[in-house]
Amino acid sequence: MQEPTFLILTALAAQPLHGYGVIRAVDELSGGEVKLRPGTLYGALDRLAEQGLVTVDREEAVEGRLRRYYRLSDPGATALKAQIERLRRHATAAEIQLGKRLGDALSFGLVTR
Amino acid sequence: MQEPTFLILTALAAQPLHGYGVIRAVDELSGGEVKLRPGTLYGALDRLAEQGLVTVDREEAVEGRLRRYYRLSDPGATALKAQIERLRRHATAAEIQLGKRLGDALSFGLVTR
DNA sequence: GTCGATAGTACGGCCGCCGTTATATACCGT
C-alpha cells in the first residue's frame, strides 16, 4: 500500500468524509506535506471500494451537486492497523541498521574503533 | 519512496552489499515478508545510484562472475533518516485517527455514549 | 546428471499516482 492510499484510509478512520473532505484531512494529517490531486484521490477511492476497504456511506445533494461520503469499513480498519504495524517495524529495522553504520560522527575521529 | 526502495536503503545502511546480498538482507530484515525480485532490485539500484543515494563501493570478480558492491552514501543515509521519521509520523497519525473511530468494542454496547 | 542456491542481466506488462482539464456553484475582494 502506498502513501496516498494509506493517508486516505487514515483520513476516513475517524469519521466518514466526502472526496474534498479527504483532500483537506490528508493535508492536515500530513502537516501540509501531502496534497492529494483529484486524479489520485478518486482513483484510489474506487480501488479501495472495489477491495471493500471503504464503502459509500451516503450520498447527499447539496445545492444541486452530488456529495458522496465514504466510510472506512471494518476490513479497512483491519488493513490500516496491519499497515501501521508494518510501518513501525520497517522504521525500527531501518534505525537499527543505521546504528550499525560507521560514518558521520565516527569519521570525526571521536571513535577510532 | 516505496517500500522496496526503503528496504534496499535499509539493507545497505549497515554495510556495503552486492545485489544478491541485498535480496537476502531485505528478506531477513522484513521477517521473510518481502522477497525482492531481480527486476525490482536492479532497477531500484540504478535509480538510487542516479540520485546519488547509493554508490558503487567496489567490483569484485569472484570465480569469473562480477560481483558489484553498493554502499549507502551520506545523502542516502540522510534520505533514509527522513523517511524513517515520515513513517513514524504517519503511523502515529493513523493510530490517533483510529482511536477516534466509533465501532468494534463500542458497538457491543459496552459504551452507549 | 539434475536440482537448488548463488549471481546478474534483460524485457514486457501493469498498477497506482500525477498532472491537467472540464464542469459547476458560491463567495470574496477589487
Add this chain to the structure above:
DNA sequence: ACGGTATATAACGGCGGCCGTACTATCGAC
C-alpha cells in the same frame, strides 16, 4: 463586473516503479 479562491467530482493521458519471467552461468549436493 470580473477575477480569484474554495467547494466538488469526473475523465484523460503519461509515467515511474514494481513484478514476473526468462536467460546465462557457476558451484555443491544428492
